[in-house]
Amino acid sequence: MIIETMTMVEFEEGLRATRTVLVPFGSVEEHGSHLPLSTDTIQAYEVGKKAARLIPLFVAPPVHYGSCRSTSCHPGTISITTGTLKSLMKDIVRSLYQQGLRNVIILTGHAGGSHRMALQDAGEELLPELPELNIAVVTEYELAYHEGKSIIETEGDSHAGEIETSRIMHSHPDLVKGCAEREFPSFPPGLLVRNKRKYWPGGVWGDPSKASVEKGRLIEDLVVAKIVQLARTLEAFKE
Template identity: 80%
Template sequence: MIIEEMTMGEFEAGLKVTRTILIPFGSVEEHGYHLPLSTDTIQAYEVGKKASRLIPLFVAPPIHYGSCRSTSCHPGTISISTATLKALLKDIVRSLYGQGLRNVIVLTGHAGGSHRMALQDAGEELLHELAELKIAVLTEYDLAAREGRKVIETEGDAHAGEIETSRILHSHPDLVKGTGAREFPNFPVGMLVRNKRKYWPNGVWGDPTKASAVKGKQIEELVVAKIVELTDFMDKFTDD
């Protein structure tokens, strides 16, 4: 049940079937010279849509903006503050709760540390505010790390590399411009730097040359399966 495509009546009918919703979070962020700026958003939204074809599940319109620190100097990255990100998630969940939703899956395609922590902090605060809320905050990596590593060849692949290039080759091949090149950043340990691009010139963390649409399909299916499992788990979960 894709909310942006539903009518008021369809939404009302959907609440009789499920009270669970997935909110896809992404970013407008560089992904090398070969992948679109919306790569993170595309991945999370595609997973939600595919899962909703298998089980009753509301899927909210994706949030295209995130907190992007390491890539803030790269062309095309548009970042928001962690405070804005927290407030945005909290407002959205409060509104969904008011509409009758009770189980919220926050799936973020962007896995930056500050971005993820802001979403987790917001979720923790909402738990204390909304008595019947169940909420999960996780990245796609959390869902498919173990099984996905059986598919991926590149050790330490993380951003615009083998994994993400494979995903976009599968779901949106027309948006992939070339093959990209292997790169790993060399940030000085523990140091906060102003000119981040000096230590990460091309914005790739991994090896996109090893990507394929077949791998992308396998990884996407793994994440979708985990979302289906999580949805069932949330229905039964209680921590009272």
């Protein structure tokens, strides 16, 4: 059940089938010279929509903005503060709760450390406030990397590399513009730097040349299966 396309009557009827909702979080962030700025959002939203075809599940409209630090100097990245991100997530979950939803999966396609921690902090703060809430915060990339280990050839592949290029080649092939070169960032250990692009010029963390449509399909299906499993776990969870 894709919330943005539903009427209020359909939403009300949907509550009879499930009280579970997935909220996709993404980013507007560079993904090399070959992938769209919305790559993170696309991946999380596609997984949610596919999961909703398999089980009763509400899928909220995606949040397109995230906290992006490592890529803040690259063209096209539009970042929000972690404070804004936390407030946004909490407001969305409070409203979903008010509408009758009780099991919430926050699925973030952006895996930046500060971004992920802000979402986890927001979830922790909501638990004592909303007594019937069950909530999970999961990173789409980490699910893809863990579940797709037998498929991925590039060790340490992460951002705009083999995994994400394969995913977009599968779901949105028209948005893939060629193939960027293999690259890994060279940030000095422990140091905070102003000019982040100096240490990561191409914005790729991995090897896009190893990507394929079939890998993208297989990895996406594995992530969808994990989300379905997580939804069922949340629905059965009691404290």
